[in-house]
Amino acid sequence: MNGAFSIYPRPGLARHYLDRLLTSPNRALSVFGPRQVGKTTLLQHDLAALAEREGIAALYVDFMASSNALELLNARLAQLVHEARMGLSKRRVKAAKAAGFGIDLEPAPSDPVSADPGVQLQNAFSTLNRLRPGVQLLLMLDEAQELVRQQEGERTMKAIRALFNTFQGQLLLLITGSSREGLLRLFGDRHRASFGLADHEDFQRLGRDFVEAKAAAFNKQRRQPIEIDTLYTAFQAMEHRPADFIAYLSFLAINEVRDVVGSVQVFLQTRYPTEAVRERFLRFTPLQRTVLTLLAEGPCQVASKATMDRVARELGAPVTAGGIRHALTSLPADVIANPARGHYEIVDAQLLAWLREADRE
Ligand SMILES: Nc1ncnc2c1ncn2[C@@H]1O[C@H](COP(=O)(O)OP(=O)(O)OP(=O)(O)O)[C@@H](O)[C@H]1O
Ligand SMILES: [Mg+2]
Known part of the structure; x- marks a missing residue:
């Protein structure tokens, strides 16, 4: 269990989230945690297992997995409905066998289908409810900040909100993401369907x-x-x-x-070579960053009027030739070279590659 690469269990934190959702089931919970701190692992391992142990169905959806969030959500819920049906039919067969009957079961009534994915989501949950009467579903929506970016994001959030309101108390909604700004926009922007849907907490990091x-x-x-x-x-x-x-x-x-x-x-x-370069770059002054960005396009006469005008425009403040020269000469020695008077070029290959790549994006 405690091998170097095994998952360190976090039962306390899983308990905390589940209890919070169970005590206020009419409010969703949104949890922000920066990249790579273990959010997904907590949801998929600890929390899903805890919910299942308590008889709560658990569904994990990663909105990064598709650019059509609503379709993805529908597909995942359909899968759960399918599993519930299979579980049920296995039990029915067992019971029928135990009672000594044949195993010819009545055909299951066909599920209602709708072309509207929002309605379909409700249909699927109703079906689940029919198969497992009174079922509680823990819906874990990961990378929810994608909904702010995706074209269909708002429609997806509307459908989720409608589902949440229709099946109050049965749906436990946990929303996580690695962009605080994205999550806050989802729930704090009054023009959005999801405004006010969730309370917010920061993800508790491992200690x-x-x-x-x-x-x-x-x-x-x-x-x-x-x-x-x-x-x-x-x-x-x-x-x-x-x-x-x-x-x-x-x-x-x-x-x-x-x-x-x-x-x-x-x-x-x-x-993380790229991340390291980015962090290093961000520690430079705004003027240094502007000039470096310019130099990444190719060597140039830094004190020429054209360059000064451009730097001033991009920086949003007036600059002097002396100011630019000082910004460059005060950079660490391995960043730029000054092969000829007034000529500077970036010699840090990693930084240069990164700046050129950043420019393409
Ligand atoms: N409790 C844990 N014990 C051991 N390793 C862990 C634990 N939680 C996460 N990890 C490891 O840390 C890495 C990141 O975990 P995870 O993907 O869960 O983080 P995340 O917060 O969802 O990241 P991202 O924001 O990039 O999606 C993975 O390699 C995972 O195996
Ligand atoms: Mg994750």
Whole structure:
């Protein structure tokens, strides 16, 4: 259970979400957590299992999986209805056999179908309700910020809201995403169908107990164990991303590392080269970023009037040739070269590639 790569269970957090949904079933819950902190894992492992143990049907939908969210939701619910039917028919067959009857069952009544996907969603839930009377369904909608971006997003949210209102108390709605702004727009923008549908919580990140559990086997292998507090500080430096931490333990096992916390950034740069470049770029001043973006298009005379005008326009503030020169010369030495008077070029290949790519997007 506590192997280096196994999922560290979070029963307390799963319990917390389920209890919250059960105590206020007329309010959905939206949960924001940054990338890679373990949201999906919690939903698919801990929460789905807990719900099933309590007799609550659980359905997980990842809106990243399709650009047609409503169709996806319908398909996933149809699958659940199918499974409920199969479960039921197995039980019926068993019961019939036990009673010594034949197994000719009455054909199931055909399900109502509608061409309107919103109506179809309601039909599917009604069917589920017929197969499992009074069923409670925990609907977990992951990557919900996609609904803000997708063309069909608003229609999907309308259908979800209608389903939620029609089957009050039977539908437990948990919505998660990795864009706080996206989630807040979904539920805080009064022009949207989903306005006011959900309360909001931040996703609780993994803590010291996770570090302790993962470090136990690791420390056993070492002549000199690393203090849990030190490892926890390293975990915080990687913003509580569990997969990063597990990979970092492997990194520590094969590399001679003196400064466990200080080496986190170096490790992350090897793991996420693009992200590292972006973070580095964002630490430059606005003027430096503007000039670098310009230089990424090719070498140019930075003090020419054309360049100065363009920089001023993009920066939204007046600039001087001296200001540009200072911005460039105060960059770290490995970023640019100054092969001829007034000529600058980016020599950091990674940064250059990243800027050119960012420009294409
Ligand atoms: N409780 C856990 N124990 C061990 N590893 C975990 C745990 N939770 C998540 N992970 C690992 O961390 C990585 C990210 O997890 P997950 O995909 O659940 O995060 P997420 O928050 O949904 O990320 P994203 O925002 O990118 O969708 C995965 O490799 C997963 O296996
Ligand atoms: Mg996820």
